[in-house]
Amino acid sequence: MSLIDGEPDRRSYANVRQAAWQVMAITSREGVTAPETRQRSGIKSTKISTIVTAKNDTVQNVTAKVVTVEEVSAEDEPMETEISEVLEILRRPLPSGSVLEFVVSEGGYKKIIEEREAFNRKYRVSYDGKSRTAIICFPTxxxxxxxxxxxxxxxxxxxxxxxxxxxxxxxxxxxxxxxxxxxxxxxxxxxxxxxxxxxxxxxxxxxxxxxxxxxxxxxxxxxxxxxxxxxxxxxxxxxxxxxxxxxxNKSSGAATMVFRTTEERDAQKQRYIDAFNTQRRQEHRPLGPLVYNGYTWFGxxxxxxxxxxxxxxxxxxxxxxxxxxxxxxxxxxxxxxxxxxxxxxxxxxxxxxxxxxxxxxxxxxxxxxxxxxxxxxxxxxxxxxxxxxxxxxxx
Missing domain, CATH: 3.90.1570 (tt1808, chain A)
Incomplete structure (x- = not known):
């Protein structure tokens, strides 16, 4: 994911939303669903928002964020169901480069840290005490x-x-x-x-x-x-x-490839390695793009x-x-x-x-x-x- 400047091109808004939901499919137990607003104890409402850079109707970069629209009051500690949902999301596979934001209390932030330490998760967490926002990054x-x-x-x-x-x-x-x-x-x-x-x-x-x-x-x-x-x-x-x-100019929404054996998987991985190295060295593209089968894996x-x-x-x-x-x-x-x-x-x-x-x-x-x-x-x-x-x- 990259630094993103400016506002999204609204012409590609539908594509952006679709890409964001592909990234954030982990927020639904049934898979990718349409955006919805849910009411529950401890968290007022939750939605998916996106920040993008788009050009010529093609999504260039997508940052998917989970944010709470309305903060819990400063006097209230978030309910256990709120923290449980946050931890449930963090336990699922997330691609490097993902950024998530949650409005939680300081106690909620500390539970996120405890979860990371207990299971040796590789993400970084910062907490803004004024807005009560935890920002969780999965570094590339x-x-x-x-x-x-x-x-x-x-x-x-x-x-x-x-x-x-x-x-x-x-x-x-x-x-x-x-x-x-x-x-x-x-x-x-x-x-x-x-x-x-x-x-x-x-x-x-x-x-x-x-x-x-x-x-x-x-x-x-x-x-x-x-x-x-x-x-x-x-x-x-x-x-x-x-x-x-x-x-x-990185592509978004790559489909999952399922292999029957580790040998098939490793052989396919080697094809990517060979293609990327050829593009870097023989085609003199050390800064990208790195492309395989029509998909840009790094822009x-x-x-x-x-x-x-x-x-x-x-x-x-x-x-x-x-x-x-x-x-x-x-x-x-x-x-x-x-x-x-x-x-x-x-x-x-x-x-x-x-x-x-x-x-x-x-x-x-x-x-x-x-x-x-x-x-x-x-x-x-x-x-x-x-x-x-x-x-x-x-x-």
């Missing part, structure tokens, strides 16, 4: 690989620069990336799970969070922007880096760009976007490797590093060739995962 391989490479590259380059300047391990060893983590804010009752987090481990400082990374490949740009602003405005992190990835990576958010004395300063890919063209050779914003001083508190010249030095962590190769490989893996989601064996 492209999303995960991009975030991992950015965070690792930033930490490695900052440590290298400090070591070359003669700074000892007592400082550099404290710069660390943190794996999956949930950050809670007492100011508004929110819980966030960033795509990447760099900390400086100092038990005597209340400013351990140094840089937060947010990757957008399964949400709108406005939603990504709000997520980045939250970290700075709540005082949780002084610097936020966002990586925005936009996919165009074109239209845009990939970085932005940074920084706390100042009175406002949040946002940088101009730095593009690696623009309009489907790799322009990474011409980018500023330091993003024009990330400095050594962003990784280490002033009390540990007072050398102003070193603190102001740009961290040139981007290696364009390495990063673009990662994008191409991750696009391939994402397309293949989408294929595998449509494969099934006869029971």
């Amino acid at each position: 391989y492209l999303h995960e690989a991009s975030g991992g490479l950015v965070i690792d590259s930033m930490v490695s380059e900052a440590v290298r620069m400090l070591q070359n300047a003669g700074v000892g391990d007592d400082v550099t060893s404290r710069i660390r990336r943190i794996g999956p983590a949930t950050i809670d804010s007492s100011s508004d009752g929110s819980y966030k799970e960033p795509d990447g987090l760099i900390v400086f481990e100092d038990s005597e400082s209340d400013n351990a969070f140094r840089i937060v990374l947010e990757v957008g490949f399964s949400q709108t740009y406005s939603s990504l922007n709000r997520a980045c602003l939250w970290w700075v405005e709540q005082g949780e992190a002084p610097v936020v880096v966002s990586l925005c990835l936009t996919e165009n 074109t990576l239209r845009d990939a760009f970085f932005e940074t958010y920084r706390a100042t004395d009175s406002v949040v300063a946002k940088s101009e976007p730095v593009y690696l890919v623009k309009d489907g063209v790799d322009i990474s050779d011409g980018i500023s490797r330091d993003l024009r914003a990330i400095k050594v001083g962003d990784f280490v508190p002033y009390s540990w590093l007072s050398d102003d010249i070193l603190r102001r030095s740009a961290v040139n962590f981007l290696r364009p060739q390495t990063f673009m190769q990662m994008l191409s490989d991750a696009i391939f893996r994402t397309a293949l995962n989408r294929v595998k989601n449509t494969f099934a064996l006869e029971e």
Whole structure:
């Protein structure tokens, strides 16, 4: 799924609704049904809504969301039937890239987390305490690989620069990336799970969070922007880096393929692998599209760009976007490797590093060739995962 801009083309509304219901068939025990509004205890009403980008009557991208239209009151805890329905949906297979939103209490959010931990589910959950909305994302391989490479590259380059300047391990060893983590804010009752987090481990400082990374490949740009602003405005992190990835022209609604044996399934999977690799390398399409039998399993990576958010004395300063890919063209050779914003001083508190010249030095962590190769490989893996989601064996 991709970052989605603008409003849907209403001419293709029927196609959008059909595609969304194919994605969200899991909300009905009988399969795909027509949209309906249901009344029950604890949840006022539920419906399916979609946000799309469409062109020439062809659905390009679809985000299906389960949302509650009317929130439960702040005084009421949601009924057990409400949470049970949410958990029932999360226990069923969902494709990577899916985004679901539920209005629940803080207690409901915590039950979702307990369910994830108990069954080792691979999704991320953020909770907005003001709107009482839980946002559940099922990341794609492209999303995960991009975030991992950015965070690792930033930490490695900052440590290298400090070591070359003669700074000892007592400082550099404290710069660390943190794996999956949930950050809670007492100011508004929110819980966030960033795509990447760099900390400086100092038990005597209340400013351990140094840089937060947010990757957008399964949400709108406005939603990504709000997520980045939250970290700075709540005082949780002084610097936020966002990586925005936009996919165009992926097909939707692929039919399930049922195989009698694992050998038949694996042989068909290999045909997809061979076709995708031919398109990537021989046909020089490292950024897509990846197509097989007339179906586009990954569209074109239209845009990939970085932005940074920084706390100042009175406002949040946002940088101009730095593009690696623009309009489907790799322009990474011409980018500023330091993003024009990330400095050594962003990784280490002033009390540990007072050398102003070193603190102001740009961290040139981007290696364009390495990063673009990662994008191409991750696009391939994402397309293949989408294929595998449509494969099934006869029971």
